[in-house]
Amino acid sequence: MSDLATTPLYDLHLELGARMVPFAGYSMPVQFDGIMAEHTRTREAAGLFDVSHMGQVILSGQDYATIAAGFETLVPVNAIGLAAGRQRYGLLTNALGGIEDDLMFANKGDHMLVVVNAACKADDIALMKAGLEPLGITVTEVTDRALIALQGPGAEPALSRLAPAAAEMRFMDVADLELEGVTCWVSRSGYTGEDGYEISVPEAQAEALARTLLDMDGVGPVGLGARDSLRLEAGLCLYNNDIGSTTTPVEAGLIWSIQKVRRAGGDREGGFPGAQVILPQIESGVPRTRVGLRPEGRAPMREGVVLFAEPEEGEAIGVITSGGFGPTVGGPVAMGYLPIDMAVPGTQVFGELRGKRLPLTVHTLPFVAANFKR
Amino acid sequence: MKFTEEHEWLQDEGEIVVVGITSHAAEQLGDVVFVELPEVGTEVTKDEEIVVIESVKAASDILAPLDGEIVEINDAIVDTPAMVNDDPQGEAWFFKMKPSDRAPMDEMMDEAGYQAFIG
Known part of the structure; x- marks a missing residue:
């Protein structure tokens, strides 16, 4: 220890x-x-x-616009258009369109503050240094x-x-x-x-x-x-469970985090790692997507439970990526990936738990309505 | 009352033995949200996984402490799993069994031995 x-x-x-x-x-x-x-x-x-334990990272440079322009080469977001005193959610993407981490970034007037996941922070900082320091942007971890x-x-x-x-x-x-x-x-x-x-x-x-x-x-x-x-x-993703280096933002249902200005036809279309994968996916869809799932019984179904279309036989169609008991829901809840034609609320699928296939229902996310002060 | 290293307790009531999990085990598990018990009449073998217990955080198995037949189960803890946290060594017993071989009970810890075991 x-x-x-x-x-x-x-x-x-x-x-x-x-x-x-x-x-x-x-x-x-x-x-x-x-x-x-x-x-x-x-x-x-x-x-x-x-x-x-999460990583707090300051990006500094000539001015916020310069920093934001650099940041946009790593993250498919509208950082330039983020007003001072505002924060946004974003994704560090890789060349294959996968997600290296999810993060929050804020326009602090003359600099940007980025908060990243604990398990990813060393890699994220290395990635940001490699991408941003050549552009004259300094990457400093707040320790x-x-x-x-x-x-x-x-x-x-x-x-x-x-x-x-x-x-x-x-x-x-x-x-x-x-x-x-x-x-x-x-x-x-x-x-x-x-x-x-x-x-x-x-x-x-x-x-x-x-x-x-x-x-x-x-x-x-x-x-x-x-x-x-x-x-x-709340239907929020846990990095390395619900999203990871082999899931794209489109599969993960996180298209909302990619503002229109960065999508096909936008003024600053593309220009981030994996754009050649992600932008076409936004236009034409993906074969699988992240869904909410409610086990119909009382047994929690956790990450790794394999999903099937039928109660017996047939090939696996997906997997649970996060699951457990939802105290506010008062029963088990889960998230996972399913083929797009099964990803319709109300669809019944089956999860294999301790050798038995038990029913789950595809459910809208979040399970508990958000209570933000907009 | 006898105790196993798997954190079960056994109450010898003559013909049958009542089995549950210890207060220490319940505390370590945290909030119990799901219990699956074997069916009455099941013949079980010592160390066979016969109960599934899930807390908010994780799933655990409970092993048959002896060879024998399950003769009664506590449906109340299936309906209200939180009982396992409230009264693990009383109302929240798991099952009653008719052992076919009681010999392993002689090797099990008594209360003082179990307290020493969990430190």
Whole structure:
């Protein structure tokens, strides 16, 4: 265990009785009071998550437009058109049209802030350095700040007690807010399907800020276990499960993240890795796609469960990429890939679980409606 | 009460033995959301996987602690899996079996031995 990295909130996690697990090279809390309680707390009040293991990366250069133009060579998004103080979701793509990582990027006025997955951050930074430094853009990993997510309907009342301006932010706004006397980089976003904030705080002040928030009514700590069940109910992809280097944005149902200006016929059409694969797919479709699935019985079906069209015999038609119990749904939920003609809500398919084929129904995503403050 | 290294408890009631999982096991599993029990009348072999238990996070198997026949199952925990977290060593027993060979029970831990085992 000694080779695991720790976050600035590690001691606090232990004090709060967390069960720690290795995750992406870090010792992280998987649960505090129990996954169900933490999940429900986030949907009904507010959950505080340590996501300091994620990569925070600053792209700096001559001006934002220059940085954004460079970024667009790696990511099929409209970064140039993103207003200052706004954030967007994007995908790092590869030459075959696959997804190297999913990320958030923000226009911070004179620079760009990018937040990437923990498990991918070393590769992402190398990829960005290789692609952007020749263009005069500097890629700097932020290693002296923690990242805290505060999620749920109680997030706004809690954070606006420390900074009233937090209440004025809309979904995907970013702002520098003074919290407990420290300048924090705050975005109104998260990965739970709930309203909330992600707060980048200098590591020396991270524990004090977390304690202040946890002392507020309704705010409690939440581990990776509930983070997973929350994002699954919200229909959000987990990198390396639901998306990866061999799934394209079109197969993954993430076309919405590719703004029109980057698609065929757009002013800045293509010009990103894999465009020759992805752009035609947007026009003419793909043979398989990501779907929501609800097992009809009570048994959860998890990643790796193979899907069939028929209750007996026949070839495999797809696979579950994420699955488990959805505490808010009150039953098992899953996501996976199916042939396009089967990817119609209401279609029945069968998952092979412990040697038996059990029925599932294709379901629209998300399973639980998003609760963002648009 | 006897305990196995697989974190099961066995209550000897003469003709039959009641089997469940320990409080320690229930706590380690976390919130239990699904339990699948064997059918009454099934002949089972020691160490055969006969119960599936799923928590929010993961699936686990429970092994038959002895050779014998399943004579009763606790449908209540199938209907309300959270009982396994609430009262694992009481109301949330899993099944009752009629052992054909009770000898392995002599090797199983007592309460003090199990507490030492889980540290």
